[in-house]
Amino acid sequence: MADAGVDVVREYDDRSWAEDGLTRAVEDVVESGHVLAFPHLAFALADAERRFLDPRWADGKAKNVSLRWPAGELRGASGEPGDLAALQRMIARYADRSETLALRLFPHYRGQLRRGNTSFRPVDVAGRVRSWRQDDTRLHVDAFPSNPMQGTRLLRVFCNVNPSGAARRWRVGEPFEAHARRYLDAIQRPLPGSAWLMAAAGITKRRRTEYDHLMLQLHDRAKADAEFQRSSPQARVDFAPGTTWVCFSDQVLHAAMGGQHMLEQTFQLDAPHLAQPASAPLAILERLTGRALLSA
Numbered sequence: 128m129a130d131a132g133v134d135v136v137r138e139y140d141d142r143s144w145a146e147d148g149l150t151r152a153v154e155d156v157v158e159s160g161h162v163l164a165f166p167h168l169a170f171a172l173a174d175a176e177r178r179f180l181d182p183r184w185a186d187g188k189a190k191n192v193s194l195r196w197p198a199g200e201l202r203g204a205s206g207e208p209g210d211l212a213a214l215q216r217m218i219a220r221y222a223d224r225s226e227t228l229a230l231r232l233f234p235h236y237r238g239q240l241r242r243g244n245t246s247f248r249p250v251d252v253a254g255r256v257r258s259w260r261q262d263d264t265r266l267h268v269d270a271f272p273s274n275p276m277q278g279t280r281l282l283r284v285f286c287n288v289n290p291s292g293a294a295r296r297w298r299v300g301e302p303f304e305a306h307a308r309r310y311l312d313a314i315q316r317p318l319p320g321s322a323w324l325m326a327a328a329g330i331t332k333r334r335r336t337e338y339d340h341l342m343l344q345l346h347d348r349a350k351a352d353a354e355f356q357r358s359s360p361q362a363r364v365d366f367a368p369g370t371t372w373v374c375f376s377d378q379v380l381h382a383a384m385g386g387q388h389m390l391e392q393t394f395q396l397d398a399p400h401l402a403q404p405a406s407a408p409l410a411i412l413e414r415l416t417g418r419a420l421l422s423a
């Protein structure tokens with residue numbers, strides 16, 4: 128399965144989340160489609176917080192416990208109010224640490240990085256039965272049917288907080304441009320008026336641009352393509368407990384094969400604020416198609 132040609136992980140020796148930590152100004156590494164891994168950057172839990180490492184705190188309906196910003200409202204959890212407040216504080220602390228880290232690693236994004244949801248995933252990846260489209264054990268780039276990003280980037284900070292030694296097991300795949308070339312010729316343009324209709328009907332939160340249409344097609348075609356999943360260039364990566372990793376998940380082909388107890392912070396960044404906007408999926412798709420993809 129593994130392919131020597133896929134080598135997207137770059138390791139760093141940082142031991143601190145704070146501003147005085149080791150690594151800074153590595154925008155070029157993350158923007159060129161690498162995963163930045165920090166094997167010695169654990170997110171420390173207080174003794175009283177270890178009880179949250181249990182699937183019982185997830186309410187069973189949502190797949191994750193999450194915080195919605197700017198208020199930091201807790202979603203998807205069930206328990207007594209005092210416990211839920213403590214759980215909220217733990218996840219909010221992770222959001223703060225992640226933001227400090229991201230702004231040190233990528234100072235070019237300062238003032239432009241928007242805090243998205245923070246999620247805590249206490250449920251085992253392997254135990255989640257899903258449709259093929261929602262099956263994140265298949266290689267994919269992140270794209271969402273109801274939530275068009277309109278070119279906005281998804282930067283994610285993950286941390287494995289598993290208490291019993293279990294790694295978060297990923298596969299990573301080919302570079303974004305190679306991936307786009309694999310399917311682009313087969314993708315038809317959206318029907319005229321369909322973006323307006325989907326937004327008007329509430330199917331999408333905002334207009335699904337042609338960029339979003341292409342990203343969703345890439346997501347769906349990759350997941351539906353068993354031959355691609357089996358034999359495309361890929362490598363297995365295990366993130367041990369105490370490891371933090373960072374990537375643009377709308378660019379890095381990834382699949383979550385297993386693991387339990389992870390924290391994840393999403394940041395949004397508009398593509399013009401990248402250090403190298405030409406590295407973005409939007410710019411790559413516009414170059415390959417020869418047309419603007421955010422207009423009608």
Ligand SMILES: [Fe+2]
Nearest residue numbers: 263268269376
């Ligand atoms: Fe994903």
